[in-house]
Amino acid sequence: MGIEHGNSTVLEKQALALKPPSMYQVVLLNDDYTPMEFVVAIIQEYFNKDKETAMQIMLKVHVEGRGVCGVYTKDVALTKVELVLAHAKQAGHPLQCVMEEV
Numbered sequence: 001m002g003i004e005h006g007n008s009t010v011l012e013k014q015a016l017a018l019k020p021p022s023m024y025q026v027v028l029l030n031d032d033y034t035p036m037e038f039v040v041a042i043i044q045e046y047f048n049k050d051k052e053t054a055m056q057i058m059l060k061v062h063v064e065g066r067g068v069c070g071v072y073t074k075d076v077a078l079t080k081v082e083l084v085l086a087h088a089k090q091a092g093h094p095l096q097c098v099m100e101e102v
Helices: 010-017 036-047 051-064 074-090
Strands: 023-029 066-073 096-101
Touching (some): 023 051, 036 074, 074 096
């Protein structure tokens, strides 16, 4: 199993040193041009939310200026941000999406 070293094994020390990966929230930012329906569709497509939840997040973006769509590991969050930005750009909308460490 582990190599004896004092009162604990090396494996036990390594297990204590491991920590979970940092998590990042993906946030949509409000603008005055992107249609609400487009934002709802983005939330449903890229964040797998049902229509009611997507509407609630969209309204939070609209009213408060920002809305969290989900919390993910760094690579997943970065991929979602890039996909949303690319889709918005291709559709001609200025929708902004960012990630923030939690």
